[in-house]
Amino acid sequence: MEIKRPVRVRFAPSPTGFMHLGNARTALFNWLFARHHGGEFILRIEDTDRERHTEAAVQVIYDSLKWMGLNWDGPVLRQSERLGIYHEIAERLIAEGKAYRCTCTREELEAKKEAMKATVNRTCYDRTCREKNLGPDCGTHVVRFKMPLEGESTFDDMVQGKITKRYADLDDFIMIRSDGMPTYQFAVVVDDLALKITHVIRGADHIDNTHDQIALYHALGEEPPVFGHAPRIDGLSKRKGSPSVEYYREELGLLPEGLNNYIVRLGWSHGNDEIFTTEQLIEYFDADAINQANGEFDEEKLKWVNEQQLRLVSLDKLAQHVLPIYEKHGVHLDHDEWLDKLLEMMRKRAHNLNEIVTDSLFVFRAPKSYDEASVSRHFGESTPDVLESLAAEISAVETWDEASIEAAFTRVAEMTGLKMGKIAQPARTAIVGIAQSPGIYEVVWFVGKDETIRRLQRAADFIRTR
Numbered sequence: 001m002e003i004k005r006p007v008r009v010r011f012a013p014s015p016t017g018f019m020h021l022g023n024a025r026t027a028l029f030n031w032l033f034a035r036h037h038g039g040e041f042i043l044r045i046e047d048t049d050r051e052r053h054t055e056a057a058v059q060v061i062y063d064s065l066k067w068m069g070l071n072w073d074g075p076v077l078r079q080s081e082r083l084g085i086y087h088e089i090a091e092r093l094i095a096e097g098k099a100y101r102c103t104c105t106r107e108e109l110e111a112k113k114e115a116m117k118a119t120v121n122r123t124c125y126d127r128t129c130r131e132k133n134l135g136p137d138c139g140t141h142v143v144r145f146k147m148p149l150e151g152e153s154t155f156d157d158m159v160q161g162k163i164t165k166r167y168a169d170l171d172d173f174i175m176i177r178s179d180g181m182p183t184y185q186f187a188v189v190v191d192d193l194a195l196k197i198t199h200v201i202r203g204a205d206h207i208d209n210t211h212d213q214i215a216l217y218h219a220l221g222e223e224p225p226v227f228g229h230a231p232r233i234d235g236l237s238k239r240k241g242s243p244s245v246e247y248y249r250e251e252l253g254l255l256p257e258g259l260n261n262y263i264v265r266l267g268w269s270h271g272n273d274e275i276f277t278t279e280q281l282i283e284y285f286d287a288d289a290i291n292q293a294n295g296e297f298d299e300e301k302l303k304w305v306n307e308q309q310l311r312l313v314s315l316d317k318l319a320q321h322v323l324p325i326y327e328k329h330g331v332h333l334d335h336d337e338w339l340d341k342l343l344e345m346m347r348k349r350a351h352n353l354n355e356i357v358t359d360s361l362f363v364f365r366a367p368k369s370y371d372e373a374s375v376s377r378h379f380g381e382s383t384p385d386v387l388e389s390l391a392a393e394i395s396a397v398e399t400w401d402e403a404s405i406e407a408a409f410t411r412v413a414e415m416t417g418l419k420m421g422k423i424a425q426p427a428r429t430a431i432v433g434i435a436q437s438p439g440i441y442e443v444v445w446f447v448g449k450d451e452t453i454r455r456l457q458r459a460a461d462f463i464r465t466r
């Protein structure tokens with residue numbers, strides 16, 4: 001897309017306590033748009049609903065964005081700190097005859113709405129106070145916008161194309177509530193102007209609001225930003241649990257690259273490509289390639305994309321994400337070559353970060369018990385002798401590398417006349433606790449010589465005494 005001005009976009013969440021995937025995608029679209037065009041990505045917290053918002057909920061936004069790797073530019077703007085500014089601008093619009101005070105009570109408004117429903121099939125404020133010129137001492141009141149009565153509001157949406165609505169169909173919406181708080185509709189325009197936002201990319205549920213907002217820009221004598229409304233994501237409400245970033249991070253152990261790659265494709269495409277590095281996304285992303293059609297959420301696909309990313313990201317990134325998970329399991333590790341080797345082994349098979357960690361805990365701890373199915377398949381009467389021969393051969397290994405470990409297994413196979421599987425599977429069960437693991441020679445290498453011998457002996461004793 002050709003862009004004239006330096007791009008400044010913003011992500012403007014309300015702190016709800018979790019980062020819904022739809023919001024996460026809006027953040028990602030804006031971040032990619034900014035990074036693609038060499039512009040700035042601003043974070044604004046829409047926290048004017050003081051009763052509902054807590055600082056913990058604000059922290060969730062910071063944490064989710066940081067985890068997703070969506071770094072923002074400059075200071076965070078908090079709407080709750082700007083109440084004076086909203087009042088100043090509302091006063092200015094009242095003085096210019098572009099807004100007015102309204103003292104209609106909630107009950108009166110309800111009654112009017114009901115009456116309207118009976119005659120016309122839409123309900124909006126009947127403009128009782130519009131020409132009353134009520135002053136600041138009129139008692140409890142709201143401030144409303146004086147919507148033009150004639151003409152049309154039109155804008156050229158980057159995604160949806162041209163969208164038009166008659167002013168006559170728009171309401172004299174409330175700018176300041178009776179408790180003095182600004183509405184979203186008003187604050188969003190004041191703030192987007194203050195932040196010099198050039199492009200607003202957000203969910204399609206805001207298309208109708210856009211007409212109100214553009215009317216406000218005109219009343220303020222300002223040029224509106226360019227809008228782009230991304231399609232809905234269907235199927236999110238059907239799934240169990242909360243469709244939030246936190247859920248996918250904690251419960252499913254996804255990589256941020258996996259989640260990002262999946263959600264970006266739920267509303268944007270680049271040919272038939274499915275898997276992108278972050279650098280590729282920055283290079284390819286643009287707002288005019290955002291789809292018009294709704295995306296359909298598919299958790300299985302999300303898991304698949306995540307698996308591809310597990311194999312694609314750098315070992316540094318992988319280490320950064322798994323270290324805290326190991327820590328939670330009581331394993332303290334540093335990032336070194338040994339960990340890189342472990343991650344290389346684990347990421348080939350794992351579906352997510354949690355699995356990388358839980359499936360490799362055997363390296364740090366001997367099994368507390370043996371998997372029953374593995375025991376009944378692989379632990380027989382003669383197994384203790386096989387395990388002990390293996391222990392003896394392993395104890396004789398001089399250079400601790402996979403080739404020597406393999407040679408030890410081969411010697412046992414030759415001595416006993418058993419096929420390799422008949423040695424490897426009992427050995428796996430003895431060392432890991434279950435007959436499923438990465439390659440047995442690698443497993444033994446990681447567990448280490450002394451510990452392997454101990455585990456083989458313990459399993460031999462277990463079989464003999466059961």
Ligand code: GLU
Pocket residue numbers: 012013014046188201202206
């Ligand atoms: N706080 C609004 C929301 O989360 C922001 C909408 C906008 O981007 O204008 O939906």
